[in-house]
Amino acid sequence: MIKICIKPLSVNEAFQGRKFKTPKYKAYEKHTLLLLPSKITLPPPPYRIDFEFGLSSSLSDWDNPIKPTQDIICKKYGINDKLISEGNVKKIKVKKGEEYFRFKIDSA
Template sequence: MVIVNIKPLSVNEVWQGKRFKTPKYKEYERAVLLMLPKIKIPVPPYSITFEFGVSSKLSDWDNPIKPFQDILCKKYGIDDRDIYKGTVSKVLVKKGQEYVKFKIE
């Protein structure tokens, strides 16, 4: 394992000024909140696993994490600061068959 001795930079420190949700994100958030099932959430600390089915090879593996994770936190009443481990994978699928799988442990 490679170690780089520097404090990790928070996404909140990356941009200047306030960031606003786009209309596309607001629509996505509404849709996902309606689709998410009722599940039993364990006690923290959490481990989260994501699998993103994407239709473009150009999709970055990490881009969908934060928006989807924020929606999960909103739905299930968890705080993402209590997530101590994450596993993410990207799967290439045909256009129109995109998906997100997740597990909170």
């Protein structure tokens, strides 16, 4: 799995109203795009994506960081997310300041 040391942004923080990106999302997207490896080897679609989110708040929902993080990964590697047919998500409690996400893309 690829590990990115950045606090995952929740979908609640990512969008205003229906589909307008918040300034916080725009900053997160820019920073995350720079942290992601420039290239990864992608298997043939359909894809399965595995996420592990290291979150410091026990109040964080396990599913909130999926959409913003997945959209940024898809943007970076030119993936159409409609080709993702399967996923697995794990939430890990970490200390504040040690937040991260990990991901892995395989064939479904």
